[in-house]
Amino acid sequence: xxxxxxRRVRKTKNSIRKAFIELIMEKHFSEITVKEIAExxxxxxxxxxxxxxxIDDILSEMNxxxxxTVRDLFHSRDFGNISIQDIKELFSELNEIxxxxxxxxxxxxxxxxxxxxxxxxxxxxxxxxxDTLKHSFSLDETTNTAYTEYICGGIVxxxxxxxITDSDLTLEQLVDTAAEITYxxxxxxxxxxxxxxxxxxxxxxxxxP
Numbered sequence: 001x002x003x004x005x006x007r008r009v010r011k012t013k014n015s016i017r018k019a020f021i022e023l024i025m026e027k028h029f030s031e032i033t034v035k036e037i038a039e040x041x042x043x044x045x046x047x048x049x050x051x052x053x054x055i056d057d058i059l060s061e062m063n064x065x066x067x068x069t070v071r072d073l074f075h076s077r078d079f080g081n082i083s084i085q086d087i088k089e090l091f092s093e094l095n096e097i098x099x100x101x102x103x104x105x106x107x108x109x110x111x112x113x114x115x116x117x118x119x120x121x122x123x124x125x126x127x128x129x130x131d132t133l134k135h136s137f138s139l140d141e142t143t144n145t146a147y148t149e150y151i152c153g154g155i156v157x158x159x160x161x162x163x164i165t166d167s168d169l170t171l172e173q174l175v176d177t178a179a180e181i182t183y184x185x186x187x188x189x190x191x192x193x194x195x196x197x198x199x200x201x202x203x204x205x206x207x208x209p
Contacts, residue, residue, distance in 0.1 A: 009051070012041075012043060012047065012051060013051050015041040015042065015043065016037060016041045016043070016048060016051060016052065016058065017058060017062065018041070019036075019037045019038075019040035019041040020032070020037055020055070020058050020059075021101065021104050022040060023036055023037065023040065024104060024107055024108070025103060025104070025107055028111070029055075029059075032055055033055075034048055034049075034054075034055060037055065037058075059117075063117070063120060063121075066097070067121070067124045067125075067128075069097055070094065070097070070124075070125065070128065071124075071128050073090055073093055073094060074090070074128050074129070074132050075128075075132070077090060078136065079132055079133065079136040079137075079186065080136040080137060082183075082186065084179055084180070084183040087178075087179040087182050087183050088175050088176065088179040090179075091174070091175045091178045091179055091182075092175050095171050095174065095175060098159075099171070105163060106163045106164070109159075109160050109163040109164050110163065110164040118156070118160055121156065122152065122156045125152050125155065125156060126148055126149070126152045129148045129151055129152050130144060130145070130148045133147055133148060147185055147186075150185050151181065151182055151185040151186075154181040154182075154185070155178055155181060155182065158174070158177060158178055158181065159174075159178070162174055
């Protein structure tokens with residue numbers, strides 16, 4: 001009985017999400033109503049509110065699931081002993097996730113009214129990279145922040161630009177470029193780690209290479 005109920009819940013939520021994504025492709029987020037979603041999903045407003053408290057709640061849940069998947073991708077790898085091929089595999093998996101709802105993410109990234117989505121992705125990815133570098137290299141906070149901003153800024157800018165423009169980059173080329181940006185940011189850390197070179201501290205007069 002519980003499995004049947006869970007299946008029904010998943011089916012209803014999938015219908016709601018599908019309707020939401022379709023409407024996102026047609027109009028601005030602020031113009032979408034619960035009534036429209038319910039009608040397109042072929043459910044009642046009451047059923048909608050059994051699963052979501054608001055339209056914002058749909059997007060929030062989708063983002064949470066996406067970011068949890070991205071976090072798992074990063075945490076499943078040892079960045080202290082990583083190769084550029086490992087990083088390419090990481091971005092290949094990330095691209096596979098994005099390709100499932102490519103038009104949806106392209107829409108969110110391209111409109112100013114959805115800037116909050118890009119900002120949230122940026123903030124969460126920054127946290128993921130920050131934690132990953134901290135655990136892989138035991139960096140002091142100043143150095144960690146510098147590397148985090150460099151790597152995160154490059155990745156986010158690359159993907160947003162790819163989504164909002166008709167870029168000539170193929171998915172394979174996007175993977176290579178993202179991997180090179182990330183690996184370039186990690187190379188000096190990997191060299192320092194292998195040679196036992198001390199990490200920069202916030203009191204050091206030296207500068208990042």
